[in-house]
Amino acid sequence: MSINTLEVDTLVVGAGQAGIAMSEHLAKHGVSHVVLERNRIAEAWRSGRWDSLKANGPAWHDRFPGLEFDDLSPDAFAGKERVANYFETYARQLNAPICTGVEVKRVDRNMARPGFTVTTSEGIIEARRVVAATGPFQRPVIPSIAPPASQLNQLHSAHYRNPEQLPRGAVLVVGAGSSGTQIAEELLRSGREVYLSIGQHDRPPRAYRNRDFCWWLGVLGEWDAAVMKPGREHVTIAVSGANGGRTIDFRELAQRGMKLVGLTKSFNQGIVSFQDDLVHNLAQGDANYLALLDAADAYIERNGLDLAPDPQARHVFDDPSCVTQPILELDLADAGITTIIWATGFATDYSWLPAGATDNNGKPLHQRGVSHEPGIYFLGLPWQSRRGSAFIWGVWHDAKYIGDQIVIQRQYHDYRDASQR
Structure with a gap:
């Protein structure tokens, strides 16, 4: 997939669990989209964790609805490489439009026309909407x-x-x-x-x-x-x-x-x-x-x-x-x-988004992932909609909500009054 001068309805930034879940729900709604990942799919699970890490929830719980861990007992705890492989398999199952090795540098709102101009390491993308699916673990x-x-x-x-x-x-x-x-x-x-x-x-x-x-x-x-x-x-x-x-x-x-x-x-x-x-x-x-x-x-x-x-x-x-x-x-x-x-946690880094998407401390301004900056969405945040948002299955349900909100906005945009029909 060529990045130069690409035009897409929705750009998803990040191909971890949040970005893959978002792609699934956008595809179900027929929304044209692309997912950009600066590293590999689910990279944080591979290189951002210690070697012996196990998921904090059992396999029956820490997964998406559409795929089980077929090689693990439901009550077992998947290792980090197994979790990363799970998401790669899930992305293939979806045939998700993911481009790896592409970093998003900045997102600028267009003037006098809808959408955003997105500068990446591989060229420019024009997108009507942007979903920041980079999660909360960005800067130690x-x-x-x-x-x-x-x-x-x-x-x-x-x-x-x-x-x-x-x-x-x-x-x-x-x-x-x-x-x-x-x-x-x-x-x-x-x-x-x-x-x-x-x-x-x-x-x-x-x-x-x-x-x-x-x-x-x-x-x-x-x-x-x-x-x-x-x-x-x-x-x-x-x-x-x-x-x-x-x-x-x-x-x-x-x-x-x-x-x-x-x-x-x-x-x-x-x-x-x-x-x-x-x-x-x-x-x-x-x-x-x-x-x-x-x-x-x-x-x-x-x-x-x-x-x-x-x-x-x-x-x-x-x-x-x-x-x-x-x-x-x-x-x-x-x-x-x-x-x-x-072991003192992480900070988010949304400096690449338009200023109105975050507060003075760089924290997302949103309601259930819908940003105060129209056309921008967040996914993968702790307590995004509920306590369960921090878990894999919670991200999937938050992505469904964001997908529904995007469809609603598309329907408003597509409205034509009787004189235009």
């Missing part, structure tokens, strides 16, 4: 408190691959969401001494009473929650599909030798300081965990389900010494720490 963020890079090895979780990649010595992992916790446990299993800095978090059970937590969030209506609860904007979720899928329990990790610390506060001349909030953060995570168990028990009783009790799920490990006597300061050299892994 390392906080400003990080010490000078020359003092020790530092990398973002996006650039971590495996324990052998790191120099010898202990590791401080900052951030106890899914990525930070899984990386910290992998390093612990490899024989490393690991310090894990824990902030506010949710800690759901991997499974309870023979049902995965993805199922519980579904039947309890949690996936359909439309807005995040106030004050929860910076709360991460600690869940894992690694090693067959197990509930993350920070006290259990500490029993195995991991040293838990509170939120990382500052670095000064080789000394790292932590907030005195570890006990509080663990207690909040426990409360979140127990609340889901209670809601599940109530649902089982209310509906008369025959699901075996799971008393072990409420077992509480003793507080380790790092909790009863919190570490508030640590000399990095004395502790033998040679590496810091920053």
Whole structure:
């Protein structure tokens, strides 16, 4: 497909799960479109994740409606390469019009005529509409408190691959969401001494009473929650599909030798300081965990389900010494720490879109993915329409909504009054 002077109704930017889902729904509506991807299809799954990554949801859940993982048990957790291959297969099944190796440089609104002029690395595209399907994981963020890079090895979780990649010595992992916790446990299993800095978090059970937590969030209506609860904007979720899928329990990790610390506060001349909030953060995570168990028990009783009790799920490990006597300061050299892994999230980068599509901080201005800038759409954002938007199946349903909105706008544009017929 030649890019030069290409004209298309809708341009989709990004060929990960969001872009492929968008292509499916546009094709169903007969909307001419092209999907541009600067790397390979689903590249973020291949090169933007560590080697041992598993999907956080089981195969029956983390997929599109039109294709199953035919080589996995429904309750298994797909590895990153298997997920990437899944999306490549899905794109072929759709015969999706994807052009790889093409980067979008900028999108400019046309003057005195509809649509946009899109500058790419391979030429110009004229498009009536643009869907930014690049997702939320675009620019790794390392906080400003990080010490000078020359003092020790530092990398973002996006650039971590495996324990052998790191120099010898202990590791401080900052951030106890899914990525930070899984990386910290992998390093612990490899024989490393690991310090894990824990902030506010949710800690759901991997499974309870023979049902995965993805199922519980579904039947309890949690996936359909439309807005995040106030004050929860910076709360991460600690869940894992690694090693067959197990509930993350920070006290259990500490029993195995991991040293838990509170939120990382500052670095000064080789000394790292932590907030005195570890006990509080663990207690909040426990409360979140127990609340889901209670809601599940109530649902089982209310509906008369025959699901075996799971008393072990409420077992509480003793507080380790790092909790009863919190570490508030640590000399990095004395502790033998040679590496810091920053599992501190990502920022979006929509600088290539027209200014009206984002706020002063570069965050998308939208309602369920429909931008405040007419003709621009977003797809793949957390909480785009509901809590489930962050999962693969949630992206598919958000893409369906965006496709419907595009069709509505096309119908308005195609209107002709009686005198024109």
